[in-house]
Amino acid sequence: MLEDFLDKKPLFYDEIDYGRMPRIYKRISSYFDLRRVIHIVGTNGKGTTGRFLATALYNRGYNTGHYTSPHIRYFNERIWFNGSEVSMEVLNQQHQELLKILTQEEADSLSYFEYTTLLAMFFFSKESDFVVLEAGLGGEHDATAVFENELTLVTPIAKDHEAFLGNTIEMIAKTKLAAIQKTAILAPQEPAVYYVCDELKKTKDIACFKAQELLTLQDHSNIETIAAKENLADYLKSNLGVAVAALKYFNIAYEINDFENARLFGRLTALNENIIIDVGHNVLAAEAIVKALKGTKYRLVYNSYKDKNYREILKTLRPLIQSVAIIDVDNVRLEDRDALEAVLNELAIEWNSFEALEADENYLVFGSFSVVEAFLEHYNG
Numbered sequence: 001m002l003e004d005f006l007d008k009k010p011l012f013y014d015e016i017d018y019g020r021m022p023r024i025y026k027r028i029s030s031y032f033d034l035r036r037v038i039h040i041v042g043t044n045g046k047g048t049t050g051r052f053l054a055t056a057l058y059n060r061g062y063n064t065g066h067y068t069s070p071h072i073r074y075f076n077e078r079i080w081f082n083g084s085e086v087s088m089e090v091l092n093q094q095h096q097e098l099l100k101i102l103t104q105e106e107a108d109s110l111s112y113f114e115y116t117t118l119l120a121m122f123f124f125s126k127e128s129d130f131v132v133l134e135a136g137l138g139g140e141h142d143a144t145a146v147f148e149n150e151l152t153l154v155t156p157i158a159k160d161h162e163a164f165l166g167n168t169i170e171m172i173a174k175t176k177l178a179a180i181q182k183t184a185i186l187a188p189q190e191p192a193v194y195y196v197c198d199e200l201k202k203t204k205d206i207a208c209f210k211a212q213e214l215l216t217l218q219d220h221s222n223i224e225t226i227a228a229k230e231n232l233a234d235y236l237k238s239n240l241g242v243a244v245a246a247l248k249y250f251n252i253a254y255e256i257n258d259f260e261n262a263r264l265f266g267r268l269t270a271l272n273e274n275i276i277i278d279v280g281h282n283v284l285a286a287e288a289i290v291k292a293l294k295g296t297k298y299r300l301v302y303n304s305y306k307d308k309n310y311r312e313i314l315k316t317l318r319p320l321i322q323s324v325a326i327i328d329v330d331n332v333r334l335e336d337r338d339a340l341e342a343v344l345n346e347l348a349i350e351w352n353s354f355e356a357l358e359a360d361e362n363y364l365v366f367g368s369f370s371v372v373e374a375f376l377e378h379y380n381g
Contacts, residue, residue: 002088002095002119003075009112018141021114024106025146031101032125037147038246041135041176042155042187044284045239047264049155049187051080052243054132055262056254058082065124066132067144069113070369072266072279073376079120086123094123114143121147139176151249152184153242157193158284159309170196183207185214185249187242211245219244226259233268233292266372268292271379275357277365277372281308286316289366297322298364301354303371304340305333310367311343318349320364325354327365329374354378 038053040046047068054066063082071077079086098119099107110118113136124131133149135142157173173196177184186197186208197208215223223244227237240259247254263269266279268289276298278289300321304310314321324344326337344351357363357379365375 002092005095005107006075006112006115009110009115011112016111016141017109020109020111021117021143022146024102024110024114025118028101032121032147034121034125034131034147035129037131037133037149038151038153039133039135039144039147039149039179039181040153040155041139041142041179042153043158043172043176043282044280044288045155045187045235045242046134048236048267049153049239049242050132050134051264052240052259052262053153053246054080054130055083055260056243056247056258057130057132057252059258060252060254062129063127064130064132065120065128066134067117067120067124068134068264069116069136072369072373077265078116079123081124081128091119091123094119098122111143117143135176135179138179140178141175142179145179149181151182151246152180153246154180154184154186154189154193155239155242156187156284157189158282169193173197174200180204180206180208183209183249185209185211185242185245187211187238209245209249211242214245214248215241219248222254222256226256229256230259230261230263232263233288235288235292236263236267266369274359274361275363275365275379277375279369279372280366281305281313281368283309283312283316286313286366289364290316290319293320293364296320296362298362299358300324301327301363301365301371301375302367303327303329303374304335304367305331305370306335307333308335308368310335310340311347313367314343314347314349317366318347321349322362324349324351326351327354327371327374327378329368329370331370334370 040050050066050068054064057064066080069078076085076088076091133144135144157176169190169192173193177196177200223241266277268278270276298320302324303326365372
Protein backbone atom coordinates (compact mmCIF):
# COMPACT_ATOMS: atom_id res chain seq x y z
CA MET A 1 0.00 0.00 0.00
CA LEU A 2 1.15 3.51 -0.80
CA GLU A 3 0.78 4.92 2.71
CA ASP A 4 2.72 2.01 4.24
CA PHE A 5 5.46 2.55 1.66
CA LEU A 6 5.67 6.29 2.40
CA ASP A 7 5.58 5.77 6.18
CA LYS A 8 8.99 4.13 5.93
CA LYS A 9 10.49 7.29 4.45
CA PRO A 10 11.60 10.18 6.67
CA LEU A 11 9.86 13.49 5.98
CA PHE A 12 12.92 15.62 6.76
CA TYR A 13 16.62 15.34 6.01
CA ASP A 14 19.67 17.12 7.40
CA GLU A 15 21.36 16.65 4.03
CA ILE A 16 19.71 16.24 0.62
CA ASP A 17 21.12 14.41 -2.42
CA TYR A 18 20.20 16.92 -5.14
CA GLY A 19 21.39 14.63 -7.91
CA ARG A 20 19.12 11.70 -7.07
CA MET A 21 15.81 12.95 -8.53
CA PRO A 22 17.32 14.20 -11.83
CA ARG A 23 19.27 10.95 -12.22
CA ILE A 24 16.26 8.71 -11.65
CA TYR A 25 13.84 10.80 -13.70
CA LYS A 26 16.26 10.87 -16.64
CA ARG A 27 16.24 7.07 -16.71
CA ILE A 28 12.45 6.69 -16.58
CA SER A 29 11.34 9.88 -18.38
CA SER A 30 10.12 7.93 -21.44
CA TYR A 31 7.26 6.62 -19.30
CA PHE A 32 5.98 10.19 -18.77
CA ASP A 33 3.95 12.06 -21.38
CA LEU A 34 3.59 15.55 -19.94
CA ARG A 35 2.07 18.24 -22.10
CA ARG A 36 1.98 21.74 -20.59
CA VAL A 37 3.53 22.16 -17.15
CA ILE A 38 3.27 25.36 -15.12
CA HIS A 39 5.82 25.41 -12.30
CA ILE A 40 5.17 27.48 -9.16
CA VAL A 41 8.02 28.60 -6.92
CA GLY A 42 8.13 31.17 -4.11
CA THR A 43 7.73 31.38 -0.36
CA ASN A 44 4.06 32.15 0.26
CA GLY A 45 0.90 31.64 -1.73
CA LYS A 46 2.01 28.79 -4.00
CA GLY A 47 -0.91 26.55 -3.07
CA THR A 48 -3.70 29.10 -3.48
CA THR A 49 -2.20 30.56 -6.67
CA GLY A 50 -2.02 27.07 -8.11
CA ARG A 51 -5.56 26.14 -7.12
CA PHE A 52 -6.98 29.38 -8.56
CA LEU A 53 -5.24 28.66 -11.85
CA ALA A 54 -6.00 24.93 -11.97
CA THR A 55 -9.68 25.51 -11.21
CA ALA A 56 -10.00 28.11 -13.96
CA LEU A 57 -8.21 25.89 -16.50
CA TYR A 58 -10.49 23.00 -15.65
CA ASN A 59 -13.57 25.21 -15.96
CA ARG A 60 -12.27 26.36 -19.36
CA GLY A 61 -12.43 22.73 -20.52
CA TYR A 62 -8.83 21.59 -20.03
CA ASN A 63 -7.96 18.37 -18.23
CA THR A 64 -5.94 19.84 -15.38
CA GLY A 65 -3.82 18.44 -12.56
CA HIS A 66 -2.64 20.36 -9.52
CA TYR A 67 0.15 19.10 -7.26
CA THR A 68 0.53 20.83 -3.90
CA SER A 69 2.14 20.07 -0.55
CA PRO A 70 2.17 19.27 2.24
CA HIS A 71 -1.24 17.87 3.09
CA ILE A 72 -3.17 18.77 6.23
CA ARG A 73 -4.94 15.55 7.11
CA TYR A 74 -5.12 13.16 4.14
CA PHE A 75 -2.33 12.32 1.71
CA ASN A 76 -4.46 12.66 -1.42
CA GLU A 77 -5.00 16.37 -0.68
CA ARG A 78 -1.70 16.76 -2.56
CA ILE A 79 -2.96 15.43 -5.90
CA TRP A 80 -6.00 17.15 -7.46
CA PHE A 81 -7.41 16.47 -10.91
CA ASN A 82 -10.35 18.06 -12.72
CA GLY A 83 -12.03 19.52 -9.67
CA SER A 84 -11.39 16.97 -6.95
CA GLU A 85 -8.70 15.10 -5.06
CA VAL A 86 -7.62 11.84 -6.64
CA SER A 87 -8.84 8.86 -4.61
CA MET A 88 -6.42 6.75 -2.61
CA GLU A 89 -7.63 3.71 -4.57
CA VAL A 90 -6.43 5.28 -7.82
CA LEU A 91 -3.18 6.48 -6.25
CA ASN A 92 -2.48 2.98 -4.91
CA GLN A 93 -2.94 1.63 -8.45
CA GLN A 94 -0.53 4.25 -9.79
CA HIS A 95 1.91 3.40 -7.01
CA GLN A 96 2.01 -0.24 -8.12
CA GLU A 97 2.57 0.80 -11.74
CA LEU A 98 5.35 3.23 -10.79
CA LEU A 99 7.15 0.56 -8.75
CA LYS A 100 7.32 -1.59 -11.89
CA ILE A 101 9.51 0.97 -13.69
CA LEU A 102 11.72 1.84 -10.71
CA THR A 103 14.43 -0.43 -9.41
CA GLN A 104 14.12 -1.49 -5.78
CA GLU A 105 17.15 0.64 -4.96
CA GLU A 106 15.62 3.70 -6.65
CA ALA A 107 12.27 3.28 -4.93
CA ASP A 108 13.92 2.92 -1.54
CA SER A 109 16.31 5.85 -2.02
CA LEU A 110 13.77 8.45 -3.15
CA SER A 111 12.65 10.80 -0.40
CA TYR A 112 9.00 11.12 0.63
CA PHE A 113 8.60 14.31 -1.42
CA GLU A 114 10.55 13.00 -4.42
CA TYR A 115 8.48 9.83 -4.64
CA THR A 116 5.22 11.70 -4.13
CA THR A 117 6.19 14.12 -6.91
CA LEU A 118 6.99 11.28 -9.31
CA LEU A 119 3.73 9.55 -8.43
CA ALA A 120 1.64 12.66 -9.07
CA MET A 121 3.33 13.41 -12.39
CA PHE A 122 3.07 9.77 -13.44
CA PHE A 123 -0.69 9.98 -12.92
CA PHE A 124 -1.05 13.42 -14.54
CA SER A 125 0.96 12.41 -17.61
CA LYS A 126 -1.75 10.00 -18.68
CA GLU A 127 -4.50 12.52 -19.35
CA SER A 128 -3.64 16.12 -18.40
CA ASP A 129 -3.60 19.05 -20.81
CA PHE A 130 -2.11 21.22 -18.08
CA VAL A 131 -0.26 20.37 -14.88
CA VAL A 132 0.11 23.07 -12.23
CA LEU A 133 3.16 21.91 -10.31
CA GLU A 134 4.02 23.44 -6.92
CA ALA A 135 7.64 23.30 -5.76
CA GLY A 136 8.48 22.26 -2.23
CA LEU A 137 10.79 24.47 -0.20
CA GLY A 138 13.34 25.06 -2.97
CA GLY A 139 13.68 26.07 -6.59
CA GLU A 140 16.63 25.08 -8.77
CA HIS A 141 17.26 21.77 -6.95
CA ASP A 142 13.66 21.03 -6.01
CA ALA A 143 12.32 17.63 -7.07
CA THR A 144 9.69 19.39 -9.19
CA ALA A 145 12.35 21.18 -11.25
CA VAL A 146 13.26 18.07 -13.28
CA PHE A 147 10.13 18.34 -15.41
CA GLU A 148 10.20 20.50 -18.52
CA ASN A 149 7.79 23.41 -18.17
CA GLU A 150 6.37 26.21 -20.28
CA LEU A 151 5.91 28.80 -17.54
CA THR A 152 7.16 29.54 -14.03
CA LEU A 153 5.01 31.50 -11.59
CA VAL A 154 6.94 33.19 -8.79
CA THR A 155 4.83 33.93 -5.72
CA PRO A 156 6.10 36.37 -3.03
CA ILE A 157 9.60 35.49 -1.86
CA ALA A 158 10.50 36.03 1.80
CA LYS A 159 12.82 34.58 4.41
CA ASP A 160 12.01 30.97 5.20
CA HIS A 161 13.99 27.71 5.35
CA GLU A 162 17.16 29.80 5.64
CA ALA A 163 19.28 26.74 6.48
CA PHE A 164 18.67 25.40 2.96
CA LEU A 165 18.03 28.57 0.94
CA GLY A 166 20.12 31.37 2.45
CA ASN A 167 19.53 34.14 4.97
CA THR A 168 18.85 37.11 2.68
CA ILE A 169 16.06 37.74 0.17
CA GLU A 170 18.63 37.94 -2.61
CA MET A 171 20.16 34.57 -1.75
CA ILE A 172 16.74 32.92 -1.50
CA ALA A 173 15.62 34.52 -4.78
CA LYS A 174 18.72 33.22 -6.57
CA THR A 175 17.90 29.68 -5.50
CA LYS A 176 14.23 29.90 -6.41
CA LEU A 177 14.56 31.86 -9.67
CA ALA A 178 17.25 29.50 -10.94
CA ALA A 179 14.35 27.09 -11.54
CA ILE A 180 13.02 29.29 -14.38
CA GLN A 181 13.39 27.38 -17.65
CA LYS A 182 11.75 29.68 -20.22
CA THR A 183 9.38 32.37 -18.97
CA ALA A 184 8.39 33.61 -15.54
CA ILE A 185 5.54 35.71 -14.19
CA LEU A 186 6.35 37.38 -10.87
CA ALA A 187 3.90 38.31 -8.14
CA PRO A 188 4.62 41.66 -6.41
CA GLN A 189 8.07 41.26 -4.86
CA GLU A 190 10.73 43.03 -2.88
CA PRO A 191 13.19 44.95 -5.15
CA ALA A 192 15.93 42.35 -4.57
CA VAL A 193 13.85 39.72 -6.36
CA TYR A 194 13.45 41.83 -9.49
CA TYR A 195 17.19 42.54 -9.41
CA VAL A 196 17.99 38.82 -9.29
CA CYS A 197 15.66 38.17 -12.23
CA ASP A 198 17.33 40.92 -14.28
CA GLU A 199 20.77 39.50 -13.49
CA LEU A 200 19.63 35.98 -14.40
CA LYS A 201 18.51 37.16 -17.83
CA LYS A 202 22.11 38.15 -18.60
CA THR A 203 23.27 34.54 -18.39
CA LYS A 204 20.15 32.55 -19.24
CA ASP A 205 17.73 32.82 -22.17
CA ILE A 206 14.59 33.55 -20.17
CA ALA A 207 11.87 36.19 -20.03
CA CYS A 208 10.43 37.70 -16.86
CA PHE A 209 7.13 39.57 -16.55
CA LYS A 210 5.57 41.27 -13.59
CA ALA A 211 2.02 39.99 -13.19
CA GLN A 212 0.72 43.55 -13.37
CA GLU A 213 2.21 43.92 -16.87
CA LEU A 214 -0.16 41.27 -18.21
CA LEU A 215 -3.34 42.57 -16.58
CA THR A 216 -5.69 45.09 -18.15
CA LEU A 217 -8.04 47.47 -16.35
CA GLN A 218 -10.82 44.97 -17.10
CA ASP A 219 -8.78 42.19 -15.48
CA HIS A 220 -8.31 44.32 -12.35
CA SER A 221 -12.06 44.93 -12.25
CA ASN A 222 -12.74 41.21 -12.68
CA ILE A 223 -10.29 40.35 -9.89
CA GLU A 224 -12.05 42.76 -7.54
CA THR A 225 -15.41 41.21 -8.44
CA ILE A 226 -14.15 37.66 -7.89
CA ALA A 227 -12.48 38.65 -4.61
CA ALA A 228 -15.69 40.19 -3.32
CA LYS A 229 -17.75 37.20 -4.43
CA GLU A 230 -15.35 34.67 -2.85
CA ASN A 231 -14.58 36.86 0.21
CA LEU A 232 -10.83 36.88 -0.44
CA ALA A 233 -8.30 38.62 1.79
CA ASP A 234 -5.87 40.99 0.06
CA TYR A 235 -3.06 38.44 -0.15
CA LEU A 236 -5.42 35.88 -1.70
CA LYS A 237 -6.55 38.55 -4.16
CA SER A 238 -2.91 39.07 -5.14
CA ASN A 239 -2.51 35.31 -5.71
CA LEU A 240 -5.63 35.39 -7.87
CA GLY A 241 -4.04 38.16 -9.92
CA VAL A 242 -1.02 35.95 -10.67
CA ALA A 243 -3.33 33.14 -11.79
CA VAL A 244 -5.22 35.51 -14.09
CA ALA A 245 -1.90 36.76 -15.50
CA ALA A 246 -0.98 33.15 -16.34
CA LEU A 247 -4.24 32.71 -18.24
CA LYS A 248 -3.51 35.91 -20.14
CA TYR A 249 -0.03 34.64 -20.99
CA PHE A 250 -1.57 31.56 -22.60
CA ASN A 251 -4.27 33.68 -24.31
CA ILE A 252 -6.98 31.75 -22.48
CA ALA A 253 -10.17 33.72 -21.95
CA TYR A 254 -11.82 33.41 -18.56
CA GLU A 255 -15.08 34.25 -16.85
CA ILE A 256 -15.69 35.35 -13.27
CA ASN A 257 -17.45 32.09 -12.41
CA ASP A 258 -14.39 30.06 -13.46
CA PHE A 259 -12.86 30.78 -10.03
CA GLU A 260 -15.86 29.80 -7.94
CA ASN A 261 -14.95 27.75 -4.84
CA ALA A 262 -11.28 27.70 -5.87
CA ARG A 263 -9.80 28.48 -2.45
CA LEU A 264 -7.64 25.84 -0.83
CA PHE A 265 -8.77 24.63 2.57
CA GLY A 266 -6.61 25.95 5.41
CA ARG A 267 -5.90 29.39 3.98
CA LEU A 268 -7.78 31.82 6.22
CA THR A 269 -10.56 29.24 6.34
CA ALA A 270 -13.42 29.89 8.74
CA LEU A 271 -14.50 26.62 10.38
CA ASN A 272 -17.35 28.48 12.03
CA GLU A 273 -18.12 32.05 13.08
CA ASN A 274 -15.38 32.12 15.74
CA ILE A 275 -12.63 29.75 14.48
CA ILE A 276 -10.21 30.60 11.66
CA ILE A 277 -7.42 28.27 10.56
CA ASP A 278 -4.40 29.13 8.43
CA VAL A 279 -1.38 26.97 7.59
CA GLY A 280 0.97 29.97 7.31
CA HIS A 281 4.27 29.62 9.12
CA ASN A 282 6.49 32.62 8.48
CA VAL A 283 6.64 36.37 9.03
CA LEU A 284 5.21 37.24 5.61
CA ALA A 285 2.18 35.05 6.27
CA ALA A 286 1.75 36.61 9.72
CA GLU A 287 1.84 40.10 8.20
CA ALA A 288 -0.86 39.15 5.70
CA ILE A 289 -3.06 37.73 8.45
CA VAL A 290 -2.72 40.83 10.61
CA LYS A 291 -3.81 42.94 7.65
CA ALA A 292 -6.76 40.66 6.89
CA LEU A 293 -8.02 40.29 10.48
CA LYS A 294 -7.15 43.63 12.07
CA GLY A 295 -9.67 44.97 14.55
CA THR A 296 -10.43 41.63 16.21
CA LYS A 297 -8.64 39.85 19.06
CA TYR A 298 -8.07 36.11 18.94
CA ARG A 299 -6.93 33.32 21.16
CA LEU A 300 -3.98 32.11 19.09
CA VAL A 301 -3.66 28.31 18.94
CA TYR A 302 0.02 27.98 18.17
CA ASN A 303 3.24 26.03 18.14
CA SER A 304 6.38 26.29 16.04
CA TYR A 305 9.19 24.39 14.40
CA LYS A 306 12.73 25.04 15.62
CA ASP A 307 13.81 26.53 12.30
CA LYS A 308 11.10 29.22 12.25
CA ASN A 309 11.59 32.79 13.42
CA TYR A 310 8.74 32.43 15.88
CA ARG A 311 9.83 35.39 17.98
CA GLU A 312 9.29 37.70 15.00
CA ILE A 313 6.12 35.87 13.98
CA LEU A 314 4.61 36.36 17.45
CA LYS A 315 5.69 40.01 17.51
CA THR A 316 3.97 40.49 14.15
CA LEU A 317 0.78 38.75 15.32
CA ARG A 318 0.68 40.55 18.67
CA PRO A 319 -1.96 43.14 17.58
CA LEU A 320 -4.37 40.22 17.07
CA ILE A 321 -3.43 38.18 20.13
CA GLN A 322 -5.60 38.10 23.21
CA SER A 323 -3.64 35.11 24.51
CA VAL A 324 -1.81 32.06 23.21
CA ALA A 325 -2.87 28.44 23.62
CA ILE A 326 0.12 26.16 22.95
CA ILE A 327 -1.11 23.03 21.22
CA ASP A 328 0.76 19.71 21.39
CA VAL A 329 2.14 18.65 18.01
CA ASP A 330 3.81 15.32 17.27
CA ASN A 331 6.67 16.37 15.01
CA VAL A 332 10.44 15.93 15.35
CA ARG A 333 11.03 19.48 14.10
CA LEU A 334 9.03 21.04 16.94
CA GLU A 335 10.70 23.68 19.10
CA ASP A 336 11.40 22.84 22.74
CA ARG A 337 8.42 23.89 24.86
CA ASP A 338 10.64 25.78 27.33
CA ALA A 339 12.15 27.91 24.55
CA LEU A 340 8.74 28.85 23.15
CA GLU A 341 7.41 29.70 26.60
CA ALA A 342 10.47 31.88 27.27
CA VAL A 343 9.81 33.92 24.13
CA LEU A 344 6.13 34.36 25.03
CA ASN A 345 7.15 35.56 28.49
CA GLU A 346 9.73 37.90 26.97
CA LEU A 347 7.06 39.41 24.71
CA ALA A 348 4.63 39.67 27.64
CA ILE A 349 2.04 37.53 25.86
CA GLU A 350 -0.29 35.59 28.13
CA TRP A 351 -0.26 31.86 27.40
CA ASN A 352 -1.31 28.43 28.60
CA SER A 353 -1.78 24.95 27.14
CA PHE A 354 -4.54 24.28 24.65
CA GLU A 355 -7.11 21.98 26.22
CA ALA A 356 -10.62 22.85 25.08
CA LEU A 357 -12.54 25.40 23.04
CA GLU A 358 -14.63 28.04 24.76
CA ALA A 359 -17.84 29.02 23.02
CA ASP A 360 -17.42 32.76 23.60
CA GLU A 361 -13.79 33.00 22.35
CA ASN A 362 -12.47 33.86 18.87
CA TYR A 363 -9.74 31.46 17.78
CA LEU A 364 -6.98 31.80 15.19
CA VAL A 365 -5.11 28.54 14.51
CA PHE A 366 -1.74 29.31 12.92
CA GLY A 367 1.88 28.15 12.86
CA SER A 368 2.24 25.31 10.34
CA PHE A 369 0.39 22.53 8.57
CA SER A 370 1.15 20.38 11.61
CA VAL A 371 -0.50 22.83 14.00
CA VAL A 372 -3.65 22.95 11.87
CA GLU A 373 -3.65 19.16 11.57
CA ALA A 374 -3.35 18.73 15.35
CA PHE A 375 -6.17 21.21 15.93
CA LEU A 376 -8.46 19.56 13.38
CA GLU A 377 -7.94 16.18 15.04
CA HIS A 378 -9.23 17.77 18.26
CA TYR A 379 -12.00 19.73 16.54
CA ASN A 380 -13.31 16.80 14.49
CA GLY A 381 -12.93 14.35 17.35
